[in-house]
Amino acid sequence: MQFCDECGSMMHTEGDAWVCRSCENEASRDADTEADMTTRDGQRDDGAPAVADATQGTEETMQEPCPADGCDSEQAYYEMMPKPGGSYEVRLFTCVECGHKWRET
Ligand SMILES: [Zn+2]
Ligand SMILES: [Zn+2]
Numbered sequence: 001m002q003f004c005d006e007c008g009s010m011m012h013t014e015g016d017a018w019v020c021r022s023c024e025n026e027a028s029r030d031a032d033t034e035a036d037m038t039t040r041d042g043q044r045d046d047g048a049p050a051v052a053d054a055t056q057g058t059e060e061t062m063q064e065p066c067p068a069d070g071c072d073s074e075q076a077y078y079e080m081m082p083k084p085g086g087s088y089e090v091r092l093f094t095c096v097e098c099g100h101k102w103r104e105t
Pocket of ligand 2 (some may be wrong): 061066067071073074094095097098099100
């Protein structure tokens with residue numbers, strides 16, 4: 001945002017210059033102002049890693065022996081799945097060791 005030195009009106013960018021539409025005063029755009037805006041944009045992008053948070057929040061582990069052959073894992077990720085046509089949910093397990101998936105029976 002830049003204001004005209006001559007009349008105080010808000011100026012508009014036109015190429016490399018600020019142009020006042022009230023009195024037709026012109027000023028070259030300040031390089032320092034441009035640098036400040038670039039820095040501020042960069043900081044805005046450095047937010048919390050939302051993707052990592054989402055993946056960590058959706059899966060929880062519980063003690064559940066893996067039924068896969070040759071796997072002796074006792075821990076599995078689980079998520080609740082709506083049972084088709086039913087009113088309650090069934091757990092869907094994913095083995096933390098081998099990635100085998102199975103349903104609660
Ligand atoms: Zn002006
Ligand atoms: Zn397993």
